[in-house]
Amino acid sequence: MSAVLSVEAIHTFIGQFHILQDVTVEVPPNSITALLGRNGAGKTTTLRSIMGLNPPTRGAIQFHGQAIHGRKPYTIAQQGIGYVPDYRAIFKQLTIEENLKVAERKKGDLAGKRDFIFEVFPDLQRLYHWPGGQLSGGQQQMLAIARALVPDNTLLLIDEPSEGLAPVIVEQMMAAIRKLSDQNAVLLVEQNFIVASRLADRYVIIEDGRSVHAGLMKDLLNDKALITKYLGAA
């Protein structure tokens, strides 16, 4: 089984700060991999490095066996990567339809995916012509994920999907992400360990800019010592 994405020992600076100091992550197909770790450990920067928004200065990133590090963010996205940032980055003055339209990479992308998107996120159908700024936090999160589904992506990078959402919405979001992982590999950053442990098949723990542990989620759940060491009381 060859990985969809492999991040190999990358180092990333933001300004003069050496944020990532050797991060390695493998994402196999049709699975959910969670990046775990404390606040400020470098999880978001890892996703931004993959997208080329904070390009790594050392190491390599392969997507379906092709090197993508050092490329411009838009060409990286065009390879088939959908990015959902932690701040969601909804275009607030654009309607849901227009938000989705921006994500089209070829004519007909949206028309082809609309039914699937509506099936996963029924709210988006009901509010199709509403501006993004008038949606609730949960609906904005759904729109941000839906936007990553419009083109033919094979990998989704989702940063903090449960942040700031009510528990019932988190459940909906988890069901949706699980559904997406049937067709896409997912790399997830999730602060809430309970959410992460229920969603993900695999995990990578990042501590102070280094990936220190990786494996199957079910093994991690049995290793209370490891959880306590890196993730605090869980």
Add this chain to the structure above:
Amino acid sequence: MATSPAPQLRTSFFRQALITSGLFVLGLIVVNFIFFKPGTVAVVLLSGLYQGLLFFLVAAGMSIVFGLLDVLNLAQGSFFMLGAYSGFAIYGALPEGTPVEIRFIAALIGATLVGGGLGALTEAILLRPLYARPVFQIVLTFGLSTVIVEVVRALYGPAGLVPIEKPAALDTTFSVLGGQFETYRVFIIVVGFVLMVSISLLLQRTRLGIVIRAGVQDSQMVQALGINIRRIFTLVFALGTAVAALGGMTAAPFLGAYPSMGGDFLLTAIIVIVIGGMSSYEGTAIASVLVGLTRATTEQISLQYFNTPILASISILIFMVVVLLVRPTGLFGRE
């Protein structure tokens, strides 16, 4: 499942700004009727529209570029001036005996292309390396405008050129309520409105427009969605300078061409953008008409009573100060 009706896309604040602008125009019309005879009123209002739409042609590109690229393009006035000079160059380059109509249309198209081409080069070569340093960009566009003005002065002399010939059909006057008005100025009004509506349709109805509006809000995310935002930057910058150059050429048969004409229009265009609300296209479009009407009205009042047009430039500055005091973000600006 049926879709819910969209809520008012325009927030109540947008409607308020529209109503305020409408009331302001009504107020100006009332002032006109108090001070002037009906024939003069008609001429003043038409003249206000004509001035306003010329301001719009300079300001439109600046406002969209400012929203998308965060660059206040101080060279925009120079592209307006270059448009006028391109008109002269093209009139002169066509063989003798070419009908004026052909020269005129060729000049309109040529000036637009010159403005767009030079704009694209400016963005790609000069501005692109400086996106991390916004202050440098402002200084750069300011310097560029000086260079353009000096080059034109060196090539064509400091004096300026007399207005180029208009097509016969536009070289007439007509009377409205007893006042006389040049047909050519109506042509400028028509060109301005056509562009105003076309740009608005481009922004609202096309995918390119959606991408531009998305880029105004978060250009990094647009890029992360797989769009080459740099190419969009170049395109938008070039469109803006093309419209300004077209404006300059449209003005050339009326105002002629002189090296400092860009600076005159630039200053008013900046006032228009500030009044409308930085980076709001609708705001710029509406404010340009408001500023044009204000200018024309106060110009006529001051000519009538003080025998000098001095009030015209003062009034729009006062207008800007009042708008900023009441609403610091401009009429249609947010945050």
